Amino acid sequence: MSNFNWKRIVVKVGSALIAPSKKGCSSHYLLSIAQFIVKCRARGVEVVLVSSGSVAAGTGYFAQSPNSVPLKKAMAAAGQTEMMATWDKLFDFPTAQILLTHADLRNRERYVSVKETLFELLKNGILPVVNENDTITTDKLKVGDNDNLSAMVAASVNADALIICSDVDGLYDKNPHKNDDATLIKTVTHIDATIHAMAGGATSDVGTGGMKTKIQAAEKAVSHGISTFIVNGFTDQSFNALLEGYNPGTHFQPFEVPMQEHKHWLTHTSNAQGEVVVPENFDVALDEQSEKLCSQDVVAVKGDFAVGDTILVRKKDGTKLAKAKSNYSSCLLSFLAEQDDRAFAADFENTTGPIISENNIAILEE
Incomplete structure (x- = not known):
């Protein structure tokens, strides 16, 4: 050849x-x-x-x-x-x-x-x-x-x-x-x-x-x-x-x-088991600051996923931002996102760790 x-x-x-x-x-x-x-x-x-x-x-x-x-x-x-x-x-x-x-x-x-x-x-x-x-x-x-x-x-x-x-x-x-x-x-x-x-x-x-x-x-x-x-x-x-x-x-x-x-593998092989929806004005550069995604940024959690499952992070207008391995279950993340006491949610995340780790994320291009 x-x-x-x-x-x-x-x-x-x-x-x-x-x-x-x-x-x-x-x-x-x-x-x-x-x-x-x-x-x-x-x-x-x-x-x-x-x-x-x-x-x-x-x-x-x-x-x-x-x-x-x-x-x-x-x-x-x-x-x-x-x-x-x-x-x-x-x-x-x-x-x-x-x-x-x-x-x-x-x-x-x-x-x-x-x-x-x-x-x-x-x-x-x-x-x-x-x-x-x-x-x-x-x-x-x-x-x-x-x-x-x-x-x-x-x-x-x-x-x-x-x-x-x-x-x-x-x-x-x-x-x-x-x-x-x-x-x-x-x-x-x-x-x-x-x-x-x-x-x-x-x-x-x-x-x-x-x-x-x-x-x-x-x-x-x-x-x-x-x-x-x-x-x-x-x-x-x-x-x-x-x-x-x-x-x-x-x-x-x-x-x-x-x-x-x-x-x-995350982008092309792993299927997202659920979605984390963020506001349309969400401007965090996930490829560099993925660990800054916190529950207060989440406007909706869709699907039923467990710790370690792949999730899709998208904006409310449907724009797909990333696929990532979730460190939280859908149940726990929904609970934190719905808390009126933001200090409680922030303290919990500071103790438990980020929703997404920077080494387990793939940025998607539209």
Whole structure:
């Protein structure tokens, strides 16, 4: 890879590539991806594979279409083994299955545990195959799409590159399935509202992630310093180009100064369990003076959170200021914020400690 000095990459493959007919797995489109992974490993590049497809692979075992959540979970359970077997037969080295929910990633201790497992597998030459655990996940626990999951996994293993396979060559200025004059965007240096506006919905009737989620994933990855590519997974030309060191699709350039790992986890992986609302004229620079946030600044506490949970700090007008680890429960913070005796609340906080510590906060940019 003459132009790409990668030591570790994450490759994301969607359901449309795994089970294009929705009647079980097919290796038709997977051969070139598998060969790419084999060649990367032969060059000393570590690879993590994030693979969708369990529901699509399991659909053929059932008489009815996936019209309910329990049925989809059953399909995922039946299809996961077939999906893993399909990947396993394409490699002459061992693979390992890792099934995750968002609860495994938003909890810091479990997140670190996942990281340790992935690194141990890579150190021993085993290919990790990651998928969302659709058999047990709920709306509250799910990531929702494997594009964003792949970015979280890429951040957890400190990958150099994230390669997201799509059904088009990359990001276009308009939907290429509907507009013949759509132009491919080869390089994106900054993901802003204009880039998000170019992303439409899902074009495949098999997968759940369209270009919108791929842009979200790219945004997560590049902020961690990870080069991100959206490429056409249906043609081997994409992977030949990558092996030769060329960009075959859209390249999202990484931040020159990546976010600190813990702040990246707070911003992009951990879900806020509640909100602390401050006045619209709140002007404390939280990144420098987070410990000066006190209960007298709080106009409302929303949600039910415990000590150590992630919270969102926002203004009353909706402006998001930061995500942070809370040193107070929602119950206690509500109690202090409602006190007429400000001296009592201030004395309590001086004794117990700040609501937010400066080393457990991530500033958000609108």
